[in-house]
Amino acid sequence: MSMPSASFSPVSLPMRRSSPFDPPAGYRFLREEEPVSRLAFPDGKVGWLLTRHQDVRALLADDRFSSDRRRVSSPVRRFPIRPDTPAVRAGSLIGMDPPEHTRYRRMLTRYFTVRRMRELAPRIEQVVSEHLDAMERSGPPADLVPAFARPIPSLVICELLGVPYRDKATFQRCTSTMLRLGASEDEISAARDELWQYMLDLVAAKRQHPDDALLGSLIQTGSQDADLTDERLAGIGQLLLAAGHETTANMLSLGTYALLRHPDQLCALRADGDLVDGAVEELLRYLTIVQFGTVRVAREDIEFAGRRIRAGETVVASLAAADRDPLQFAEPDDLDLARPASQHVAFGHGIHQCLGQQLARVEMKVAYSALFRRFPRLRLAVRPGEVPMRDDMFIYGVHRLPVAW
Amino acid sequence: MRIQVDRDRCRGAGQCALTAPALFDQSDDDGTVVVLDEQPPTELQEQARRAAALCPNAVIRILANVPRLCQRPATFS
Numbered sequence: 001m002s003m004p005s006a007s008f009s010p011v012s013l014p015m016r017r018s019s020p021f022d023p024p025a026g027y028r029f030l031r032e033e034e035p036v037s038r039l040a041f042p043d044g045k046v047g048w049l050l051t052r053h054q055d056v057r058a059l060l061a062d063d064r065f066s067s068d069r070r071r072v073s074s075p076v077r078r079f080p081i082r083p084d085t086p087a088v089r090a091g092s093l094i095g096m097d098p099p100e101h102t103r104y105r106r107m108l109t110r111y112f113t114v115r116r117m118r119e120l121a122p123r124i125e126q127v128v129s130e131h132l133d134a135m136e137r138s139g140p141p142a143d144l145v146p147a148f149a150r151p152i153p154s155l156v157i158c159e160l161l162g163v164p165y166r167d168k169a170t171f172q173r174c175t176s177t178m179l180r181l182g183a184s185e186d187e188i189s190a191a192r193d194e195l196w197q198y199m200l201d202l203v204a205a206k207r208q209h210p211d212d213a214l215l216g217s218l219i220q221t222g223s224q225d226a227d228l229t230d231e232r233l234a235g236i237g238q239l240l241l242a243a244g245h246e247t248t249a250n251m252l253s254l255g256t257y258a259l260l261r262h263p264d265q266l267c268a269l270r271a272d273g274d275l276v277d278g279a280v281e282e283l284l285r286y287l288t289i290v291q292f293g294t295v296r297v298a299r300e301d302i303e304f305a306g307r308r309i310r311a312g313e314t315v316v317a318s319l320a321a322a323d324r325d326p327l328q329f330a331e332p333d334d335l336d337l338a339r340p341a342s343q344h345v346a347f348g349h350g351i352h353q354c355l356g357q358q359l360a361r362v363e364m365k366v367a368y369s370a371l372f373r374r375f376p377r378l379r380l381a382v383r384p385g386e387v388p389m390r391d392d393m394f395i396y397g398v399h400r401l402p403v404a405w
Numbered sequence: 406m407r408i409q410v411d412r413d414r415c416r417g418a419g420q421c422a423l424t425a426p427a428l429f430d431q432s433d434d435d436g437t438v439v440v441l442d443e444q445p446p447t448e449l450q451e452q453a454r455r456a457a458a459l460c461p462n463a464v465i466r467i468l469a470n471v472p473r474l475c476q477r478p479a480t481f482s
Contacts, residue, residue: 061463348461
């Protein structure tokens with residue numbers, strides 16, 4: 001990237017990584033020199049980029065900034081993140097503000113509590129074990145992405161929502177297109193329409209025959225709630241399905257890659273299984289896979305961190321840069337599984353902090369532990385430089401991870 | 406030490422129930438915070454402070470052990 005020579009000159013979002021596990025070096029420069037910098041968006045507008053941990057947290061906790069995605073510029077696309085289509089926006093709480101957001105969040109949070117997610121652990125262990133059995137039967141080698149990392153969270157979120165896993169080809173293809181940087185506006189629209197129609201059909205079927213999974217349960221308990229239309233239920237389902245399988249899948253494969261490339265850390269984890277809770281938090285921080293950050297738009301003119309942000313300007317909070325801020329984390333570029341509990345922002349911060357984070361934690365704990373227990377000699381089956389990285393996707397990770405054991 | 410929470414502002418991220426399960430749980434109705442022990446014993450006070458620091462919506466206040474008339478919130482950091 002070109003470095004800003006003078007204050008206030010807009011930069012473009014740092015995109016080029018020089019190492020598979022570290023954010024682009026441009027973020028370090030900005031965090032040190034211009035932590036609240038002007039950012040040039042691909043649509044031609046100018047907004048802001050935050051790279052310090054304290055500023056990112058402050059922004060995400062500040063209700064003067066809105067999450068309404070119809071009004072924000074995308075940091076990586078020329079066209080808006082979401083067009084102003086009511087049917088598409090229905091139920092998608094990630095782009096809502098209070099009080100609407102609060103109603104949806106309250107309705108959904110009870111399905112994702114720490115206690116309920118812990119109760120899922122035995123079922124997750126069973127799913128993990130079955131996939132490890134299949135790997136063992138057909139390998140080595142194996143590609144960890146389709147053999148392990150992608151199917152496990154996909155299957156788990158399907159069961160939780162009540163989405164038939166046999167339809168995975170459809171929804172995985174749609175979400176993959178929607179999250180690919182190079183996808184055209186037409187491709188994204190087509191993928192979104194297809195997924196939308198799929199969810200609408202599923203919700204209609206559940207109205208006829210409701211089950212006990214999340215969508216069926218919302219239909220039954222929300223039957224007095226006139227607000228819970230088919231469109232809103234489909235929007236909820238679409239969001240949770242996409243969020244539930246793309247993110248954890250990439251943490252499982254990229255986290256495994258990172259551990260294989262840090263043998264001292266992996267050795268410590270193998271020696272002490274109790275390290276796994278801290279290991280999950282540290283991998284979340286170190287890898288922060290929501291790689292282009294999260295966005296907000298100013299509702300009004302706002303004094304923020306010594307700058308004046310104008311109403312309507314988009315602000316990008318770089319979660320990945322914040323999670324490498326040396327003011328918050330000692331030796332931030334080291335992967336240290338024994339690092340004390342940290343306020344990482346891998347799940348975001350404020351009212352939109354990840355709804356499914358407790359599910360993700362349980363999935364990661366179970367999956368990493370079982371994988372390295374089953375294959376104590378797990379290793380890369382290609383040279384490190386040959387692992388294809390997801391620089392081209394909204395959610396960072398690996399496209400493939402060939403392993404042997 | 407005394408724990409106070411503002412349930413109206415809670416969005417049920419679950420950081421507290423994860424960090425200090427003996428002190429915090431989540432409601433079955435809407436996932437918001439439930440305090441299990443408002444006056445944690447000494448050995449759990451560090452966990453309580455950590456839960457307050459991790460809460461994404463700054464819902465948890467830790468009141469220092471001072472006489473009732475001059476109670477004031479402790480800093481969160």
